Amino acid sequence: MDRISLSNSAFEGDNNAYLFADGRETVLIDTGDWMETTREQLEAAFDERGLAFADVDRIFLTHWHGDHTGLAGPIQAESGAEVYAHEADAALIEGDEDAWEEMHELQEQYFDDWRMPEEKQAVLRERMASAGGTNESPTVTTFEDGDRFSLDGYDHDLEAVHTSGHAAGLSMFETTLEGRREVVSGDALLPVYTPNVGGADVRVDRPLEKYLRALQKIVDAEYDRAWPGHRDPIDDPAGRAQYIIDHHEERSFRVLDALDRKGPCDTWTVSADLFGELESIHILHGPGESYAHLEHLERAGTVVREGAEYRLADGVSEVLAAKDDERWTLEY
Known part of the structure; x- marks a missing residue:
């Protein structure tokens, strides 16, 4: 080969x-x-x-x-x-x-669900069209x-x-x-x-x-x-x-930390906390990655979704504080 x-x-x-x-x-x-x-x-x-x-x-x-x-x-x-x-x-x-139309419709739905700013959506659409x-x-x-x-x-x-x-x-x-x-x-x-x-x-x-x-x-x-x-x-x-499994566990902690510091917030806000200012195709990847973790944590019962916003479940903030200097293994 x-x-x-x-x-x-x-x-x-x-x-x-x-x-x-x-x-x-x-x-x-x-x-x-x-x-x-x-x-x-x-x-x-x-x-x-x-x-x-x-x-x-x-x-x-x-x-x-x-x-x-x-x-x-x-x-x-x-x-x-x-x-x-x-x-x-x-x-x-x-x-x-039909498959591509379904994909684009789903992307547009997520852009709104993630609260992606309109100007960033415009940049992303142009980037995807040119690709x-x-x-x-x-x-x-x-x-x-x-x-x-x-x-x-x-x-x-x-x-x-x-x-x-x-x-x-x-x-x-x-x-x-x-x-x-x-x-x-x-x-x-x-x-x-x-x-x-x-x-x-x-x-x-x-x-x-x-x-x-x-x-x-x-x-x-x-x-x-x-x-x-x-x-x-x-x-x-x-x-x-x-290593990548451990990386995603660490990123989940970063998501929880963002919600702990900022209080209830949407996917785009969490993405900005994790990745900062995004350009080009990363406008899609940043909130997408943040959403994947938020959705995962929600099903684990660690995060609660209310509309477009997420917050820590009751008691999680205290657990984070108590485990601040220790490794806390998330139950996947």
Whole structure:
């Protein structure tokens, strides 16, 4: 398996595409985004290996975000490759107008629920409109968690591992390389940043709960290595996953602390306390992440929602004060 690094202006760092080209079929996991620069880079990487887009037999996509799916349509058009994605993301990847309209309507609803200022909404809408590519969309074959795919001419399979949270259909692909259990983790596990939950895909119900579950799945799997959607390989996937679990626990404390200091407040106010002034796509990610934690804490009984505002449940402020110098483990 070859890792191909592709440029990306997003904060996560360069995207990765993963190429299997040593067997009787050519397989690609993720394609990079829709930009012409990315296409040129991927074409050059193929050319170095004596390949062209027309040689691709199958494409597996980790999730619907454009920086992972942007070239799937053009490659399929040249090669006739079968494109696979989790059933929860297939309609968006195929460019289904009804699915995208439903997404946009839900986003608008959350912008109001979060009390996002109108001027920030305008900036965000412009940013999201400019992020869309003009490439043709692929036709998608769907898979579910646990589906296994044999690769012709290889001594290992790919198994889909559904890891919802960052995106509804986000999936990893587990395999065995040279006797090691490894996983192409997409955005479920990144080496530097923690994937956004709550804003990156507003369709996900209970986004933090689902993402924590996905991280625990990675911890329990004890993979030898993870190949992420951005940046370099992760040599201790379980350790990195546990670090992100701990990070979210710490962020939950910060949310509780904000409510303790400020009193009842809306999602946008909590977001401002956590992340400060937000620009570009972070206008979506900041309140989305804050909402994911507030919703999670509400179901845990630690936070109470009243309209658009949240407050600490009775007695929580006293517990926070008593535990000020100690670690308090939240019951998830």
